[in-house]
Amino acid sequence: MSLHSSLLFSALCVASLSACAQAPDSGEAGAPAGTAVAEAAAPVGQIRTVPGTPEDRARQAIESISPDIQIDAIGPAPLAGFREVIVSGQTLYVSDDGKYLLQGSLFDVEARRDVSRAGVAAVRRRLLAEVPDEERIVFAPPNPRYTVSVFTDVECGYCRKLHQEIAEYNRRGIAVEYLAFPRMGPDTADFALMEAVWCAPDRRKALTDAKNGRPVPPRSCDNPVARHYELGQRVGLTGTPMIVTRSGVQMPGYLPPDALLSMLQQVEAAEAADADRGG
Structure with missing residues (x-):
């Protein structure tokens, strides 16, 4: 997924976002979020x-x-x-x-x-905290050790792969809270399908069906898909799935359950060390 560049720098002209992401080399695991x-x-x-x-x-x-x-x-x-x-x-x-x-x-x-990541993490943390619980589609164990927000798309291959392993993330104590990011953008079949998922009586089942290629009946309602799409751009989404920790640290794309658990532990340790230093 790419940000369309302006003549000066890409961050100022986000025009479209359209790809799936597996862990790139530039993840933020361990980035301090205290500044x-x-x-x-x-x-x-x-x-x-x-x-x-x-x-x-x-x-x-x-x-x-x-x-x-x-x-x-x-x-x-x-x-x-x-x-x-x-x-x-x-x-x-x-x-x-x-x-x-x-x-x-x-x-x-x-x-x-x-040190440039702390400010971004703080903004992500603030913006994600503004999303009401009822707007998220949650798959969580009884007493999660970690909770991540995941911007997802029903058409994205790595989003589907993550969801196929959702029970394994939960077994490792990781709660997954989905937000919508139809990467094809507004006025597309992808966008309409995600609206149907968020308008379904059973959102969890509808999301699972959509990611498995099963039909989801078209529905319309007052839904948060457009808001989530805009939020994804504001928090710097560069690929789906975008996984963000409670502290606002972005994980490097799709990660298998054990790898995600390991990186969450690393982030937790880095933030504890940063707190001890008073940073």
Whole structure:
């Protein structure tokens, strides 16, 4: 799945998302999620900043490239003289005078970690926390040790593979909470099928049927599929299934049950170590 690039950087022009993802090499397992990024309360599609501040100049710089960009957070950066800006699940750095912009990972050599991921994780955590429980399709053991949110598509091969193993994830203490991401986009048969799943009397059965290629009766209702689709883009979805931990860390695509459990344990240990360091 790819983000359509603008002339400057892809994060500012998310146009379409259309592929399945198996674990790529650039996962975020172990990424710290403790660094806070200042979040501004603002109307939908806007972010409020105080005129004359570095945050305001950063906002204006981003919006000068495209006024339609939705900024999710602006705050201090670990790089002196810059603000950290979170856009579509990507970290950008804008100089305090609003003149320069950097995109990409920022690696702390001494701490040996990518410090650009913490802000993104914080935004993901906040946005996912806003999704009501009743909008999720949940497959969980009685007392889960871990809970992950999974943006899924019924047509995606790796999404289907994950769902075929759902009982094994549950046996390992992992609860899976599905959100909808029809990767073909609005006004497609894929989108309509996912709406039918979310409108079904038994969503769990309908989702399982759809992923097994069995028919799901068309239905319409007040459903969250469009909201989930937009949310997926805001949290930086680059492939389905997108697996996100409770702390906002993104897993690297599809992972078999044992591999996912191992990575969740690694993330937990890394976050505990980070907390001990006061990071």
